[in-house]
Amino acid sequence: MLNYAVQRLVQAVVAIFGVLTIVFVVMHLSGDPTLLLVPQDATAEMIADLRHQLGFDRPIWVQYLDYLRGLAHLDFGTSVVQHVSALDIVLSRVPYTVALAAGALVVAIGIGIPAGILMATKRGGWLERFLTAVVVTGQSVPTFLSGIVLIFVFGVTLRWLPTSGSGDFASLIMPSIALGAVSMSTFARMTRISIIDELGKDYVRAGRARGLSLGSVVVRHVLRNAAIPVITIAALEIGNLLAGAVIIETVFAWPGIGQLAIQSIQSRDFLVVQVIVLLISFVYVLTSVLADFVYALVDPRIRMVR
């Protein structure tokens, strides 16, 4: 188990380092922020001066080594656009992203898993058809559209919820639903498939033969066994929810790291982008490692093998 953990950790560090390097190279190859920073009447000399002041005229490998040196001292650098620490900028947005991801996960799991269970156990009925329609809608309506529709219906027409902002709990509701809808569909489909899969197995027939109702077989035995693939999905979805909220955050003016990422990429604010990449790859790696440990908790067979 310890060996395994160390191995996973080394893999994780290599993966994060690789992502960091690729992003660094790609961002720098596609130009630097100098042209976006200067006023339009700047002359070529002034642009060259500013580029020199900012250090973007050095060879890319020198900039890279310089960046790694800073990283080794936990110095993530200063934003060329905002003139403050890149780490501080990103960290100030993290609580918003976590709040939104948590809200979306509540929507996704709270609706997705029960819907999946019902779709698996009440097959062929009107309920399944209705839920299938909901799931397909959640999956296929793009978030920029669902976001605007929600704002128009509940914000502008009914005036139940605030149209934008990050002011209070009420302003978290619409973005959570819009963001959670896609994940909700994923959860519902995964839950449905893996329960149907389990329902065909012998232990279910044995349970039914002993006189247990379908409901209690599902609750007592099937759910536990069907949980493994759902946990895997959950781990991936957490990563997606943290990183993939770019459009939702823009539509609802929710100040999370997705919105920050897109703004920083547009303004070529390299160091801020790097911190975000570092954070997101860290979260991805962390959730997939955690998922492995949760498997072991849920399923003793996995525990035994290792």
Next chain:
Amino acid sequence: MIARFASIAAVLLALGTSTALAQSKDTLTIDLPNDAATLDPHLQWDTDSYTIYRNIFDNLLTRDAKGEIVPQIATSWKYIDDKTLEFQIRDDVAFQDGSKLTAEDVAYSVNRIIDPALKSSQLSQFDQIEKAEAVSPTVVRMTTKSAYPALLAQLVKLSIVPKAYVEKVGAEQFNLKPMGSGPYKVNRWQKGIETDLDANDNYWRGKPPFEHVVFRAVPDVSTRVADLKTGKADLIQALSADHAAALKDEPDVNVLSVPTERVGYLYLNALAGPTKDVRVRKAISYAIDRQGLIDALLQGYGTPVNIIGAPPIFGYTDKVEGYPYDPDKARELVKEAGAEGAKLEFLTSPAYNRALVEAIQQMLNDVGFDTQISSSDQATFLSRRQGDPENAGSMAFGRWSCACQDADGVIQPLFRTGSIWSKYSNPEFDKVIDDARSTLDKDRRLQDYQKAYEILNDDVPGVGLYQEYTISGASKHLKWQPTPNEALFIMDMSWQP
């Protein structure tokens, strides 16, 4: 982890209180596409930063409703010689911490922004100034590298910062906790989210109209519109023409609009590719239906122009004939130049109105060209547009304003030989605009620009399309008239319940 949850709770709590404030009458809420990048007025000057910090600081000079340069911190000025200018400074202005604003602060503000070590992105606007010095507590003397007629127009954009405070707290803290002499002081700056300002009750020009002002960052224009309709915002900026048209029927909302000094134009590459032939460039000019573009795509928010320049700039002329929409003539010229089916590369980026670019593409293809759009991100677009002529495409759409209301800030950077934007070279043109730049004689400058625009009309290194309008949406109760230089001063606003 606990700290993280605590900070989430803090965020939710803090935001709860801020919405409560926003609902009360003494708070004006303004939606901008982005938050300020910096509040140190000597660093960034993107529209949103500029909009916010100009309410925290005073400027040396300003423009009145008619667009004339008038005193603000300076009461008067006189030229000692062509390169030396003396400003008389008000002696009744205090910074928000109570300290007095003196000539020292003004000189410091100029010298700070022209010091390359500050890495200011505004340097190019002030780099003609050699130095500034305080001659007495109320007199500042500025020396320019050569006679520089646009100096006053540039100084309209100079924010005065407090020397003692900046030196005491350092540049980094000054950016986070800026302090000026303007009508509003920073209460709380939640970077990237909103900037909360409180009125400076001791402001020397009188009591500011609102006790609190909140600038919110709302990137999506549809969301800004929803905020305005529901009263979450009282003023929204950067509205598209389509949204403005949709807002016109709303009962509680006004669409505020004004023709600005910004001009929509097409640059044509006179140094490389098919557009090297002047007949091709003339054909392009004839092929574009400006009024059609304005009516169909800008919902009427624009006025056609014959030159690359709009009426509010010094040097504007309506005496240049231009090229009226005449597709037949365009086709003739294409044939004459043997350019039927010539491939024209139209550079653009997401920063520009895609519909407009495609409409122009269609108009050019109608007269016989094969126009292809190359879209890239803004940084790549700029590096091609400003780079080597061979790689700069055939044309690009642009929206130009120097915020200085002077032709010097428009055609000098766009078309002077050697400028990064220029893909054109004509020594005669260079001579007249250089002359206009080095004299303080207004009549001579006007004559020079008249001549310059005539040369541009003959050579067509660019096509003027339309004068752009600003479009804002506001609550019916807000009284405010936007200005041609796109400034947003809260002091110019008032509220009528």
